[in-house]
Amino acid sequence: MEKYDLIVIGAGNGGLMTACRASQLGLKVLVVEKHNLPGGAATSFVRGRFEFDASLHEIPDFGEGEARGELGHLFDELGIEVEMLPVKDAFRYVVQKDGVKELDVTFPHGKEKVMQLISEICPDDVEAMERFFAAAKDMSRGIGYLGSCRGKIDPEVLRNEHPNFMRIMSLSAGDFLEALGMSQKCIDILSAYWPYQGTDMYTVDASRYLMMVNGYFVNGAFVPKARSHSLSVAIANRAAELGCAFLYNKEVTKVLTENGRICGVKLDDGRRFETTAIASNAYPEIVYGKLLDDKSLVPPFELKKINAREYGFRAFSVFLGLDASPEEIGIKDYTTFISSTKDSKVICEESKTRSGKEYAQDACCLNMAVPDCSPEGTTILVLTISYTGDAWADVSEEDYVKAKREVADQLIRNAEEAMGYKIREHIEEIEIASPVTFARYMGSPQGSIYGYASLKWDGMSSRTLAAGMEQTIPGLFFVGGHGSSLSGYFPTYSSGNTTAFQIMGYVKGGSR
Amino acid sequence: MKKEFLESVPLEKFAQLIPNRRRIIESASAEFPEYEYNANRLAKNLHPKVQHTVVTDVKELNGAKLFTFRADPEKGTESLAYFQAGQYISLELKIGDSLLTRPYSLCSSPSQALKGEYQIVVKTMKNGFASAYINENFAAGTKIDISAPEGTFCYEPLRDAKKIVGIAGGSGIAPFLSFAKAIADGTEDFELTLLYGSRTEEEILFKEELEELQNRCGRIHVIHVLSDEEKEGYRHGFISAELISEYVDNDTSVFVCGSQGMYDYIWKEMEKLGLSRKNFRFDAYGEYRLTDRDAEYLTAHQGKVYELTVVTNDGLTHTIPMRCDEPILVAIERAGIKAPSKCRSGECGWCRSRLVSGEVYTPEITEHRRQYDRTAGYIHPCCSFPCSDCKIMINCEGLE
Numbered sequence: 001m002e003k004y005d006l007i008v009i010g011a012g013n014g015g016l017m018t019a020c021r022a023s024q025l026g027l028k029v030l031v032v033e034k035h036n037l038p039g040g041a042a043t044s045f046v047r048g049r050f051e052f053d054a055s056l057h058e059i060p061d062f063g064e065g066e067a068r069g070e071l072g073h074l075f076d077e078l079g080i081e082v083e084m085l086p087v088k089d090a091f092r093y094v095v096q097k098d099g100v101k102e103l104d105v106t107f108p109h110g111k112e113k114v115m116q117l118i119s120e121i122c123p124d125d126v127e128a129m130e131r132f133f134a135a136a137k138d139m140s141r142g143i144g145y146l147g148s149c150r151g152k153i154d155p156e157v158l159r160n161e162h163p164n165f166m167r168i169m170s171l172s173a174g175d176f177l178e179a180l181g182m183s184q185k186c187i188d189i190l191s192a193y194w195p196y197q198g199t200d201m202y203t204v205d206a207s208r209y210l211m212m213v214n215g216y217f218v219n220g221a222f223v224p225k226a227r228s229h230s231l232s233v234a235i236a237n238r239a240a241e242l243g244c245a246f247l248y249n250k251e252v253t254k255v256l257t258e259n260g261r262i263c264g265v266k267l268d269d270g271r272r273f274e275t276t277a278i279a280s281n282a283y284p285e286i287v288y289g290k291l292l293d294d295k296s297l298v299p300p301f302e303l304k305k306i307n308a309r310e311y312g313f314r315a316f317s318v319f320l321g322l323d324a325s326p327e328e329i330g331i332k333d334y335t336t337f338i339s340s341t342k343d344s345k346v347i348c349e350e351s352k353t354r355s356g357k358e359y360a361q362d363a364c365c366l367n368m369a370v371p372d373c374s375p376e377g378t379t380i381l382v383l384t385i386s387y388t389g390d391a392w393a394d395v396s397e398e399d400y401v402k403a404k405r406e407v408a409d410q411l412i413r414n415a416e417e418a419m420g421y422k423i424r425e426h427i428e429e430i431e432i433a434s435p436v437t438f439a440r441y442m443g444s445p446q447g448s449i450y451g452y453a454s455l456k457w458d459g460m461s462s463r464t465l466a467a468g469m470e471q472t473i474p475g476l477f478f479v480g481g482h483g484s485s486l487s488g489y490f491p492t493y494s495s496g497n498t499t500a501f502q503i504m505g506y507v508k509g510g511s512r
Numbered sequence: 513m514k515k516e517f518l519e520s521v522p523l524e525k526f527a528q529l530i531p532n533r534r535r536i537i538e539s540a541s542a543e544f545p546e547y548e549y550n551a552n553r554l555a556k557n558l559h560p561k562v563q564h565t566v567v568t569d570v571k572e573l574n575g576a577k578l579f580t581f582r583a584d585p586e587k588g589t590e591s592l593a594y595f596q597a598g599q600y601i602s603l604e605l606k607i608g609d610s611l612l613t614r615p616y617s618l619c620s621s622p623s624q625a626l627k628g629e630y631q632i633v634v635k636t637m638k639n640g641f642a643s644a645y646i647n648e649n650f651a652a653g654t655k656i657d658i659s660a661p662e663g664t665f666c667y668e669p670l671r672d673a674k675k676i677v678g679i680a681g682g683s684g685i686a687p688f689l690s691f692a693k694a695i696a697d698g699t700e701d702f703e704l705t706l707l708y709g710s711r712t713e714e715e716i717l718f719k720e721e722l723e724e725l726q727n728r729c730g731r732i733h734v735i736h737v738l739s740d741e742e743k744e745g746y747r748h749g750f751i752s753a754e755l756i757s758e759y760v761d762n763d764t765s766v767f768v769c770g771s772q773g774m775y776d777y778i779w780k781e782m783e784k785l786g787l788s789r790k791n792f793r794f795d796a797y798g799e800y801r802l803t804d805r806d807a808e809y810l811t812a813h814q815g816k817v818y819e820l821t822v823v824t825n826d827g828l829t830h831t832i833p834m835r836c837d838e839p840i841l842v843a844i845e846r847a848g849i850k851a852p853s854k855c856r857s858g859e860c861g862w863c864r865s866r867l868v869s870g871e872v873y874t875p876e877i878t879e880h881r882r883q884y885d886r887t888a889g890y891i892h893p894c895c896s897f898p899c900s901d902c903k904i905m906i907n908c909e910g911l912e
Contacts, residue, residue: 036852036907037864046861046880047664049789131517159523167518170525181517226884233888247825248907249852285545300542308540314551323790393550397557397594398626408670427671428790431664440555447551462533469530 003274004030004245005507007265009252009291010281012040012442013489014479016235017496018279018503020078023242025504030273031236031244032265034251039232040281040442040480041449042489047429050321050374052382054433054441055449056228057335057364058087059489060215069219071490074497079241082234083225087369090114090216092333093192096418097340105189106333109220118186125186132180132190136214138164139207143464151468168206169461173197176206188342195337195360195386196488198313198450200344205459208486215490223369228489252282255291255476262475276507279499281480283445284472297473305470309458312450312487313386314435318408321429322379326367329379330421334368337361338418352389354403356410361385363415381423383411388453390446392435404432444481450488451481460486468502477503557593559660563601564589567654568629573717576635576683577647578619582628584655592625595661597694598687598767600796601630602659602854607645612845613853614642615796617769618661619686619718621693630658633717635683662854665769665795667691667702672765673791678706679751679778681770685717687795688769692722696729703731705759709751709774711740735759750777753784760785769795776803796857800878800895802837809873813899821903822849823868834898840872841893844906851893851906858895867891870902 006022008015011033019031037043041055061069062084068076075082088109095103108117111133118129142165146153158166168176173194177187193213197204224230240246247267254266255278264274280287285306288298322329339360341347350358366373366380374380385407395403408430412423435447442449452458467484477499481487485495564587569580583589600617620631634650637643650656665687667676678688685708694700710716713736722734737747737755747755760766766787768778775794782792802810813836820834820843834843841863844851853863858878867889874881878895885891893904 036862044882046859046882051883128517135518163523164518166523166526167521170529171521179518179521226887227882229882230884230888233884233890237888249825289544295544298544301537303542303544304540305537306545307543308537323788390550392554395550395554397554398622400554400558400594401596405668405670412670424670426790430668430671435551436554436558439549439551440559443552445549445552447555457533457536462529465530466533 015281021500044227173209684770
């Protein structure tokens, strides 16, 4: 039986980055992935002349040159090479209901340009916006302090040197923007990104929202030239260069323990491997409920936590290969948020079902960042909405395709009506992915791609502070969207990297 | 509150974050979650990893056989997955020492799947390795493992016109029979005009069945085109641009399924018609056979046999010969290695493998690799031909 220091279950973003870092630290690592290629949701697929990204819209904190962000540095440090291209503007945000346009604003990247725009459209909010950027700095310093404490936070230092960090940590994104003294109009505009976090502005933590928005505004956004598949393969190949082994088309069917600690795994082909630690990109309920050999080892607190939690966004995307240029379709922007209302609470409530009466959808045109992503005279456009509940629970096998099509039809209609795009007559290829599709390829409960919902008590603030305090089974670590840093490309890469160091400590510290 | 902006927020709230988190978690149940995830159940039912089936009926047709499959509960498959008309299944076969797959379009209606059966039609091809084996050996009671329904040769109202002209050659009739049945029983909603090419009247497959569907449903029209026979009631010749244009207008989508030779011919004819690309769709190509188009490759490599080193999932290395006139996948299968594959046309990507060393040729028409894979050394062995000795890894990168 072969012996590893670490076995990674699942080659999603979290699993891949943990594997890559752990290999770089000298651990002997094996990744087991049930699909035939790495990436999980970070992958792509080909239909006719088009290659679509399964999930990625844009990545913050990558940056280039002097504005190289944290993620860019992480890739550099690990020697992962991927060709990335910048996205010009942050977003266009259009709110329209029954033909009446309430809002239509295009937000740029770069702090100076943002301030310029604010001075034009919300002149009374210039100072509040300055406070926003100042708060982002306070936030970042505070996170830096927490990271340096190694679990031993000095309340005095925190109070004296990081009071604003403490305040931001305790607020929701909506309350935070209000506290800055922003006008409602400015708050509405800055709320455009809320779907990227999967909960409404008064539920999602200010800490998470601020860091993300600031990341986009200051360092801009980037996309890989050859879809997220290139990111996943590049990380996997770098890990392999560093000695990591990969098994694809194989599933872990048992997690084995000995004396209350992780000691190995069993695969679907019957093979067993010994290991000191496991990093699971699969959800805790799957490890505890299905894979673990001795269920009595699961701490009751962990089970309670699973039961207290809710799942994050379940995405629905319509992938369109259009036989006309973006210009002919009428597309000028990379990311357009199209909503029926500015009120994220209303939309979150509505998107528990498939009614679609109130919606927040995202239209992402890859050609605006990667002009040659499809043949000349064609366009790749992806329309996405998300569900906050198990909205596909009542669909039968027989009705599934029809149900998907109905929602896709609605998304196309919304985009045509709000933006004046000419989509329908140009559809050369169409693929529709529902939460069922994500469940199929990733195995995540209900097809959630956002891990657990960022609830008020379970957002970035409380998860960050609780990190390391909530024990699983010795040797078992969780990475991915359900991990401590929440979902998204940057958070899952970042937490995968951090977790690898914890695993290193566990493995080298005599498994303590 | 707005008086001092952020400073007005009390610091005490911070101290409550962890106690509040603990309180909420502690008040939840400590039972193992027993919830069955609906999206996951649906995904599993629609896309099972494998379907264990048993042949329940074999019907002789002219130069072909119609096979009916049902689920095999003895081996753990309780029911067959639902599908969309136009999709195919991939059969797992063991012929001699070869372990291989073959894709066959389902010719039955999706509603038949709800009643527990799939049907495929297998024509005995000249030099047809698998088809001859199937037709000689499959009988009622034969157990066979098949894939979940796959493929995108389906009607999509958001993309396609309400009127479809189907062009079928020989056993390429299979997906259209499924379409026609699905229209007749209300599963699909479009008008189908079928131009069905056969050599002679005698070789027409499902003649009575198509006639019956046409009589029963006004939205199905069948036009038989015979190439080798002039007969009353049949069109004569090939399915040319001229003939197609009689049935195609601005509001028509054209679907094509047949042999590689027919695809080459129809492709040229379609260019004459000047239809936009969105308006015609070809079913998966089937196993590619090198032709004049590949002259450059053939000139350089015809008749050669190269050495292929395969590293498999168990870490073992196998060295086998591979011929230049067949895809690399075939060489692997012949060596008794169970390589993953489904469509065998380059499309589905299931055989995606890492080319560690060596050079391969991928005919343009079968090129469906991801952009990054093309530059990063990944190939689809089902449509890659060797240009040198090669080494590939089958779904196990790094385990050498």
